[in-house]
Amino acid sequence: DQQVKQNSPSLSVQEGRISILNCDYTNSMFDYFLWYKKYPAEGPTFLISISSIKDKNEDGRFTVFLNKSAKHLSLHIVPSQPGDSAVYFCAASANFGNEKLTFGTGTRLTIIP
Amino acid sequence: GAVVSQHPSRVICKSGTSVKIECRSLDFQATTMFWYRQFPKKSLMLMATSNEGSKATYEQGVEKDKFLINHASLTLSTLTVTSAHPEDSSFYICSVGGGGARTDTQYFGPGTRLTVL
Numbered sequence: 001d002q003q004v005k006q007n008s009p010s011l012s013v014q015e016g017r018i019s020i021l022n023c024d025y026t027n028s029m030f031d032y033f034l035w036y037k038k039y040p041a042e043g044p045t046f047l048i049s050i051s052s053i054k055d056k057n058e059d060g061r062f063t064v065f066l067n068k069s070a071k072h073l074s075l076h077i078v079p080s081q082p083g084d085s086a087v088y089f090c091a092a093s094a095n096f097g098n099e100k101l102t103f104g105t106g107t108r109l110t111i112i113p
Numbered sequence: 114g115a116v117v118s119q120h121p122s123r124v125i126c127k128s129g130t131s132v133k134i135e136c137r138s139l140d141f142q143a144t145t146m147f148w149y150r151q152f153p154k155k156s157l158m159l160m161a162t163s164n165e166g167s168k169a170t171y172e173q174g175v176e177k178d179k180f181l182i183n184h185a186s187l188t189l190s191t192l193t194v195t196s197a198h199p200e201d202s203s204f205y206i207c208s209v210g211g212g213g214a215r216t217d218t219q220y221f222g223p224g225t226r227l228t229v230l
Binding site: 002004009034036041042043044045046049089100101102103104105106 | 117119122147154155156157158159162204206208218219220221222223224226
């Protein structure tokens with residue numbers, strides 16, 4: 001039972017344009033959501049998070065939007081840079097990220113120079 | 114954030130042998146560490162939660178006798194894959210819950226690639 005889903009396994013975006021990565025969840029107990037970036041043969045690196053009391057969180061080029069009614073979140077990267085090419089995982093938790101994280105299957109983002 | 118190391122980064126072993134993977138929290142005293150496994154092109158799956166000084170909590174479907182976890186100190190947790198078989202080949206990642214400037218996320222180690230022949 002995949003409680004966190006990333007339906008796009010891959011995405012290609014031109015450098016300088018906006019990258020939008022999507023994530024859906026089914027468990028209504030999730031109240032904290034995180035995005036991680038992962039390079040091959042490395043552990044995930046935390047990017048940005050959002051609590052269910054907010055619908056938007058911004059950090060530099062990264063913005064996460066949360067639509068609780070739709071159980072959907074998205075990560076916007078603008079402008080996209082070649083170094084952004086990686087696999088992006090969304091994750092969800094029922095307690096502020098210090099508890100068990102449930103990960104999505106990941107989206108491979110390729111930025112085309 | 115917290116700095117987490119893992120050793121070894123890569124290991125190849127014969128079927129039937131046991132392999133120990135170490136996870137160290139270098140700058141943060143971690144009462145809780147997490148062990149994940151990632152199969153190729155799949156999601157990270159939580160295997161167990163490692164608690165310092167007590168028994169680990171295993172996720173459903175994870176064999177505790179096969180994946181032995183020891184969390185003897187606040188900076189070290191070990192995962193031992195006993196009697197490894199080819200289907201245990203995977204990428205194993207540990208994480209530390211919170212720490213550093215943020216208390217609301219986990220910091221991951223670089224991972225260990227296990228290949229069982």
